[in-house]
Amino acid sequence: MRFDHLVDVLVIGTGNGGLTGALAAKSSEQDRVLVIEKQGFIGGTSAASGGGVWIPGNRYAREAGVDDSLEEAREYLKATIPPEEYQSDLIDTYLKVGPKMVDFLHENSVVRYESLPSYPDYFNEAPGMKPGHRSMEPSPISMDALGGDAKRLHEPNPATLLFGRLAFTQEELQLFVTQTSGWMSTLLKHLSVYLLDLPWRFKFKRARRLTLGAAGIARLIISVKNKEIPIWCSTRLIEFLTEEGRVVGARVEKEGEVLTVGARRGVLLASGGFERNAEMRREYLPAPTDAAWTAGTVGNLGEGIEAAVKAGASVKFMEKAWWCTTLTVPGESAPRLSIFEKSMPGNYTVNSSGQRVANESQNYQMFMRALHEKHASGENCLPLYMVFDADHRRKYPVGPLMPGKFLPDVLVSKSWFSSGFITRADSLDELAEKLEIDKAAFVETAGRVSEYARSGKDLDFGRGDSLYDQFYGDSEVSPNPCLSPLEKPPFYAIRIDPGDFGTCGGVEIDSRARVLDLKGVPIPGLYATGNCTAGLLTTYPGPGATLGPGMTFGYIAGREMANQAGPDVPVAAR
Numbered sequence: 001m002r003f004d005h006l007v008d009v010l011v012i013g014t015g016n017g018g019l020t021g022a023l024a025a026k027s028s029e030q031d032r033v034l035v036i037e038k039q040g041f042i043g044g045t046s047a048a049s050g051g052g053v054w055i056p057g058n059r060y061a062r063e064a065g066v067d068d069s070l071e072e073a074r075e076y077l078k079a080t081i082p083p084e085e086y087q088s089d090l091i092d093t094y095l096k097v098g099p100k101m102v103d104f105l106h107e108n109s110v111v112r113y114e115s116l117p118s119y120p121d122y123f124n125e126a127p128g129m130k131p132g133h134r135s136m137e138p139s140p141i142s143m144d145a146l147g148g149d150a151k152r153l154h155e156p157n158p159a160t161l162l163f164g165r166l167a168f169t170q171e172e173l174q175l176f177v178t179q180t181s182g183w184m185s186t187l188l189k190h191l192s193v194y195l196l197d198l199p200w201r202f203k204f205k206r207a208r209r210l211t212l213g214a215a216g217i218a219r220l221i222i223s224v225k226n227k228e229i230p231i232w233c234s235t236r237l238i239e240f241l242t243e244e245g246r247v248v249g250a251r252v253e254k255e256g257e258v259l260t261v262g263a264r265r266g267v268l269l270a271s272g273g274f275e276r277n278a279e280m281r282r283e284y285l286p287a288p289t290d291a292a293w294t295a296g297t298v299g300n301l302g303e304g305i306e307a308a309v310k311a312g313a314s315v316k317f318m319e320k321a322w323w324c325t326t327l328t329v330p331g332e333s334a335p336r337l338s339i340f341e342k343s344m345p346g347n348y349t350v351n352s353s354g355q356r357v358a359n360e361s362q363n364y365q366m367f368m369r370a371l372h373e374k375h376a377s378g379e380n381c382l383p384l385y386m387v388f389d390a391d392h393r394r395k396y397p398v399g400p401l402m403p404g405k406f407l408p409d410v411l412v413s414k415s416w417f418s419s420g421f422i423t424r425a426d427s428l429d430e431l432a433e434k435l436e437i438d439k440a441a442f443v444e445t446a447g448r449v450s451e452y453a454r455s456g457k458d459l460d461f462g463r464g465d466s467l468y469d470q471f472y473g474d475s476e477v478s479p480n481p482c483l484s485p486l487e488k489p490p491f492y493a494i495r496i497d498p499g500d501f502g503t504c505g506g507v508e509i510d511s512r513a514r515v516l517d518l519k520g521v522p523i524p525g526l527y528a529t530g531n532c533t534a535g536l537l538t539t540y541p542g543p544g545a546t547l548g549p550g551m552t553f554g555y556i557a558g559r560e561m562a563n564q565a566g567p568d569v570p571v572a573a574r
Ligand SMILES: Cc1cc2nc3c(=O)[nH]c(=O)nc-3n(C[C@H](O)[C@H](O)[C@H](O)COP(=O)(O)OP(=O)(O)OC[C@H]3O[C@@H](n4cnc5c(N)ncnc54)[C@H](O)[C@@H]3O)c2cc1C
Pocket: 012, 013, 014, 015, 016, 017, 018, 036, 037, 038, 039, 042, 043, 044, 045, 046, 047, 048, 049, 050, 051, 052, 053, 054, 157, 159, 235, 236, 237, 238, 270, 271, 272, 273, 295, 296, 297, 298, 299, 300, 301, 302, 303, 304, 322, 337, 501, 502, 529, 530, 531, 532, 543, 544, 545, 546, 547, 548, 550
């Protein structure tokens, strides 16, 4: 076959999995690795994310002297992932190779992480659960270090920048939202550094300091650049090229020009899920669904999955996503995830029947699973509102809404009220009328939640019982840090949507990250990782449950391709 361009390894997509795979694929200076990305920006959803990576037994946890083992992690996953979703071989490989992947990055790149000592696994009662240190977050880095690539970094999710400018770590976020001692001085420190950084502020709106997913991707970009691996932006995979059943390259569109790229050792597909593809959502995902509710990047239309299917790949879990309620704030570029506010005492979530759906403080994936079950059983879960009272409004942040003691209603953007994003009323009756939800049920639910707050026991859903629920609760509120009576007017409601941060169904791979065909046989030359593959940790058992496997199987694919000579594919100029 004749190609316009020939490399050893072609990587499609620039999320954490793709870039980790590219680094692992280049084991010597002679190896030619090329990364392509359809958007003009690098990093996909990974760059917009919290950047948390769940790898039990990682080097940073070991350095902290944490007592953990592969067996305990396996026991935990067995207890928290249903048998029909439990992919035993892949999970064993992930647990074994995950820590090696972290070592590889630490030893061969500028990628660095910090252990999260108190971010617990999400299912607290499960055997093998750990209260912290299984998840890591990227070490902050200055955007300067990216040089010219700073302008090519994918934009952050609006929720990951304070005032649209200041980045914070996951540790700092917990400090800010729970307003734990030291939060104000930490905030003022970062704010003053930003305000005094005049030369930078002429160039960029956001502060120089990168954290979370942006720091993770920035560190990967720098490492890829140090290894002289080119990243072609604005270059889209159209289809795979095959010869005698082997994937030998891809047809791509680079800035409007169609090219063929040959890949002697193989192609790593890391092109994300199909969350932004309205048609695929309608075809595969449960109702209610809308592409406008996802916080995943606009580039993720499922093209990679479709191209792999055309090349013979088998897919599974297409009905699943990484579910999470989202907030669509007027004027913002992407929905925010609604996570921490759902644990604050004094709010709860209701549907149009005035009923709660589930324990709001539990992990977002399980909340959404409960919502889908309710919706499927005939209880309409659309629209959905988070309701709170004046006390809550004064004390706690809700999405973009800073606590009222810092940002009173008169200073809140008028469009947030006029668009229906926030609704305010002087009584619960009036709020129900404005929201057009069942008044009697709504008021009754409010009374019941207030009773539970006083007794400390949520008899309907057990909110606040687990360590995970309490992570973003208010430790100064007792008897239950996630529950307060909802009594003081005015009352507020914010619209939240049953969204996601990516889809979880895609091509099937084996423990060597090779894509499988309909008979379960590897398709030679084709590897995959990340959200274009069938998800591994489908119940989201811990913080970082998508990036951890994505990076691990990216690493495995890269090593596989680095260690083989590959068929002798000739290149010829056209
Ligand atoms: C706000 C937020 C916070 C999150 N926090 C976390 C967290 O802390 N931990 C965690 O584990 N997960 C988190 N997630 C989820 C996580 O970010 C995603 O699951 C993960 O980034 C998916 O990685 P990926 O490499 O599969 O896809 P992506 O990172 O989206 O990368 C895929 C790339 O492929 C490109 N692409 C698509 N089609 C083509 C094509 N045809 N040709 C070329 N390129 C193509 C896309 O443009 C994109 O850049 C979060 C998500 C959000 C939105």
